[in-house]
Amino acid sequence: MADKIKDAKIVFVVGGPGSGKGTQCEKIVAKYGYTHLSSGDLLRAEVASGSERGKQLQAIMQKGELVPLDTVLDMIKDAMIAKADVSKGYLIDGYPREVKQGEEFEKKIGAPALLLYVDAKAETMVQRLMKRGETSGRADDNEETIKKRLDLYYKATEPVIAYYEKRGIVRKVSGNTD
């Protein structure tokens, strides 16, 4: 029932790969009790399930590309509905990755109250992801894919920030907790 989330408070969390979106979201959850939904985590859960769709997603993510828009949007919507009865609001982490993703979300679900922009230097992001790659087991935490994710971030995702900037709902936070 999509009606259940019609008036939900929505916060988009956007930032480069390894900027610290997940880390900042955990802190917000601890303080404000919002429901954290990481689009990347939802996609990786589908991959881990071993489904046919998961295999296709894995191939795309390994290359550092974006998965089809409808796939990730459906997953977010289902996850939101599943938490609707207990949720005070949603942190949608890693979404939108491109302006089109934001437009579709608004059509199918609703408008964000805020966009949290997690800011970090490219050099910092690369260093963190290379370090994370030593233990994460993530197929995309390798030098070649990290570079592609970063390029795509500057090309497709940074315009998302400018888009919501015009609506006055962007808040910039540092991705550095230390």
Ligand SMILES: Nc1nc2c(ncn2[C@@H]2O[C@H](COP(=O)(O)OP(=O)(O)OP(=O)(O)O)[C@@H](O)[C@H]2O)c(=O)[nH]1
């Ligand atoms: N030193 C330091 N490391 C951090 C900080 N924030 C996050 N990290 C590390 O940087 C890596 C990336 O952080 P995440 O929170 O996973 O970043 P993300 O933006 O969710 O990255 P993706 O999962 O690639 O989307 C992790 O290994 C974190 O432990 C910080 O403030 N300082």
Ligand SMILES: Nc1ccn([C@H]2C[C@H](O)[C@@H](COP(=O)(O)OP(=O)(O)O)O2)c(=O)n1
């Ligand atoms: N809205 C989204 C979120 C993630 N993806 C894909 C593409 C991303 O590189 C991977 C992993 O996403 P995740 O947010 O976990 O990681 P990065 O920010 O790219 O480091 O999933 C997508 O296509 N669309």
Ligand SMILES: [Mg+2]
């Ligand atoms: Mg993350």
